[in-house]
Structure formats: structure tokens, C-alpha cells
Amino acid sequence: METRYNLKSPAVKRLMKEAAELKDPTDHYHAQPLEDNLFEWHFTVRGPPDSDFDGGVYHGRIVLPPEYPMKPPSIILLTANGRFEVGKKICLSISGHHPETWQPSWSIRTALLAIIGFMPTKGEGAIGSLDYTPEERRALAKKSQDFYCEGCGSLMKEALLPVTSGSASSQADKEAKELARQISFKAEVNSSRKSVAEPADLSGFNHLPSSPEHQQESTTLAFQDTTPNEVSENQTNSASSSQEQHNQPASNNTSMSPRQRRAQQRRVPTSTNFNQVQQPRVNTNHMGSNALILLLVLALAALIFRRIYLANEYIFEL
Template sequence: MEKKYNMRSPGVKRLMREAIELKDPTTMFAAQPLEENLFEWHFTILGPQGTDYDSGLYHGRIILPTEYPMKPPSIIFLTPNGRFELHQKICLSASSYHPELWQPSWSIRTVLLAMIGFMPTEGVGAIGSLEVPTEERKRLARRSAEWVCSVCGVCNKDALLPSVEGESHEEAMAEAADIVTQMAFKSEEEVKAQKRQLAQSASPPKIETQEPSQLRQRPVPTVTTPTDTETIPPQEPPTDQTLFTPIIQNTVAPPQRETGQNSLILIWLIIFALIVLIARRVYLHLASPE
């Protein structure tokens, strides 16, 4: 199996190590990967003592994502049990209040104990859970020992070590009860619905836009023109103030380079005025009688 996988992958190395740790079955659970697929494991768990599932043996599949252990596995029960639907993928996550808090430190052993701990709990109408009478669950528990998996060929009665008479699993069940308080079983449909809800809450609000056809349908303001019967009030002629005010306001100071030209024109005007004055005096002098 090692030749088929990238041994540098953290997930592959983790699963290889867990397969070695779980190679020997216990009196409560057993789990091993399929020979052709390291990411699919088959398990068998013992029903908790003192419950409707007492002495029951339940077989199923564990589907691990390639991102394991960063993402949680999914569980599928194959043996009729009266608690979970068969062939229904159940996603195992952390608390329902914080489903993203799956802990990478949790292992397949943790998942097995969690399933044992969840067996006697109520489904409370969750998708993937069953509401079956107590007698039916006990009947299924008695018949479960002869159940054989059509995929891996394991018979439930041969999957675990035989229980010793009077043996108690109090320590393991206490650990399983503690795990139950940190995890929640959810069906695949519930997880998808939760992801859709999170995506909708995280999406930005939609901005309503109008189609071009709607823009063309906007009313155009009409301009009214005076009719023959209407009289236009006479406008007063502009005064000197109104004539010169805009000119004064809009007058821009001439550039300094034009100052010399204006001075030259003024000098020529003064010279021309003096010539006219002198010419007039000469004319008057000549015209007067001696």
C-alpha cells in the first residue's frame, strides 16, 4: 500500500500511523483501511452497555478527505441499528455552535468512541437519525452479530475481541461521553444547508440596477412655450451699472509686458495734442488783423 501513496503527504503519514495503532481490535471497536484505498476505513463498534444497543455490533465506513486531519471524516452505517439511517453519509464536526472547530488532534479512535457515545442519544428529528421503538432497537442489536459486510467480508461477531464476563467499559465510556460534548453528528444535507446560509450571510448586499429599457421609460420634463394669448412682461433696459458690472467683474488685469506699449501710445497722443494746439495758435495769429 505504501507504494501507491505519496509518503511525504501529512495525511498519508498520519493514516499509516493510525493503521498501525489500530491493527489489533479491542472488545469495543475495530477499524482498518481497505487494502486498495487508504482513505476508506471499515469499522465495527460495540453497542454501549445498559442501553437499547447493549451487545449490538454495528459495522460501517469512514470516508476520510485528502486534507485529513485538517478536515473531519464522514461516517456511513451499514448494519441496521435503529439509530442512524443506513448508507446515509453523516458528517462529523465539532460543536454545532462552532462547526469549524474540528481539532486535527482528534483521530479515528476518537471518531469510534464518539459514535459509541452518540448511539444512546436522541436524534431530535435530525436528518439521518431514526426514531425507532425500543423493542425494535433491541431486536436489531440481537441480530447484528450475524451481519456480514459485502465489501470487506467481515462478520460482526468475528470483528472484535470477545468480551470477558463482568468486564466493564466505564473508563472508555466516560471518554466517549466527554467527546460527545465536543462533537455533533450532522447529515450531509445539514452541512450543505449550513454552508449555503454562511455564504448568504457573507455575501455583500445586492445593488439594484435598472435595465436600459427602464431608463428609457423615465418621464421627460416638458418645456412650455408661451401662447399667443399669453403676454411676456417687458424687460427693463439694462442700466449703466448692469452694462459695466459684468465687464468690470470679468476684466482681467493686462499682463505687465503690455505696460510699455500703452505708455508709448499715451506719449504720442500728448505730442499730437500739442501740435494741434500750436497749429491753432499760429492760425489765430495769422488770421488776426495787424
């Protein structure tokens, strides 16, 4: 049964264009979508020369999301190679494990060259990475030529063109190395920027991203160690502070009636002065502690005197 796709979809347009460009195999790589699934591709790459993978021909899958090219593909190796784990999504700066480093201008050809360029690099514990010995990798490279893929019917001995010493072949090797270097550098730069930006993102909500998804994510990060009651209390305190600042100019107006002043006094929390007294840390000598207690007593006395004055004024008014 022939699968039908929405030809107006950006992902479908892009994938059909890339399929036409990669239709003919080269001596370094080849990739094509499955006959019944445009979003799953099978690829074949040759191991980079002058490395432990020299002479190897490796096969794998590329699974693309419906949002491609806005989101990165997932890459899975099917041939044992000693660098990437078989049957598992590998972690590369150009794969689905790192959407923050993906660029929509990259393509499946970019992913193929990146795989070739990353093969001689160290895994460093990344997901799907292996650190086999050079002897084991050379043995697997020789054995890889006999691999046959039942999914697409590709035989590694016939999947790619014979290696040539022409300028096109050398250019592909250089491009793969340079691409791997650039992508690794970009991943390191983005990682450092992210680590520097994280404390600023958690310090407040003045710099939240504009999209709802990012707003929800940032709010979750900010309250991930806070209970629901504490979150509600924080939001209430923020609203009270803004209301207090908004009403502060009105308290300086001497033309207000006693009833208005009493209403405003009720709106302002009675613990404001107490909180202002409690904010300084009591880390001074004994004299500082006595001064703090004296200020607290004076503040409480002022509040009591204010209450009595307002009560008498209310009685007189009646």
C-alpha cells in the same frame, strides 16, 4: 495493483500511523483502511451497555478527505441500528457536516468512541438520524451480529474481542460517554458564538477574515440581497465619500485660486447637501415639515447663488 501514496503527505503519514495503532481489535471497536484505498476505512463498534443498543455490533465506513486531519471525515453506517440511517452520511459534531467543530487533534479512534457515545442520544432531526422505539432498536441490535460486510469481509460475530468486565472495558465506556458530552457541548458553544457573530459580520467589512475564501464568502453574504447595479452604486458611493473626506481640508484653504475652487466644487456631488437634508425622518408635526422645506429652499438658493458667483468670477477672470 498496489496503490502508491506520497509518503511525504501529512494525511498519508497520519493515516498510516493510526492504522498501526488500530491494527488489533478491542472489545469495543476496530477500524482499518481498505487494502486498495488508505482514505476509506471500515469500522466496527459495539453498542453501549445499559442502552437500547446493548449487545449490538455495528459496521460502517469512514471516508477521509485528502486534507485530513485538517478537515473532518464522513461517517456512514452499514448496519441497521435504529439510530443512524444506513448508507447515508450521518450528521455529528465530529463528521463532515460540521467542519467548524472539528479539531485536527481528533483521530479515527475519537470518531469511533464518539459514535458509541452518541448512539443513546436523541437524533433531534439531524441528517441521517433515526428515532426508533426501544423495542425496535433491541431487535436490530440482536440481528446486527449476523451482518457480513462484502466490502471488507468482516463478520460481526468475529470482528471484536469478547466483552470483558475489566478496567479497560469500563474505561472505554466512560471515555465514549465523556467524549460525546464534550463534543455536544462544544457544538452548542460554537453554534451560539456563530449566531452572535453573524450580525456583526454583515454590518460592514472592517472585520473580514484574512483568507481570500473567507473574504469571498463574507462579501457574498453582505450582497446576497443586492442587485449588481446596487452593488456598483454602493461601491461608487463609498469611494466618493472617502474622496470627499480626503479633500475636505483643502476647501478650508483661502489661498486657493478661483479656478481651483471651481474644480473642487465640480468634484463634490451637488446632491451632498440634499442628502444631508433628507436623512432625518419626517415624523414630527406640521411645523417640523415646514422647517424642513424652508431649509431645503435655503440650501437650493445657496447653491444657485454660488453658481452665479462662480460664473461671474470666471467671466471677470477672462
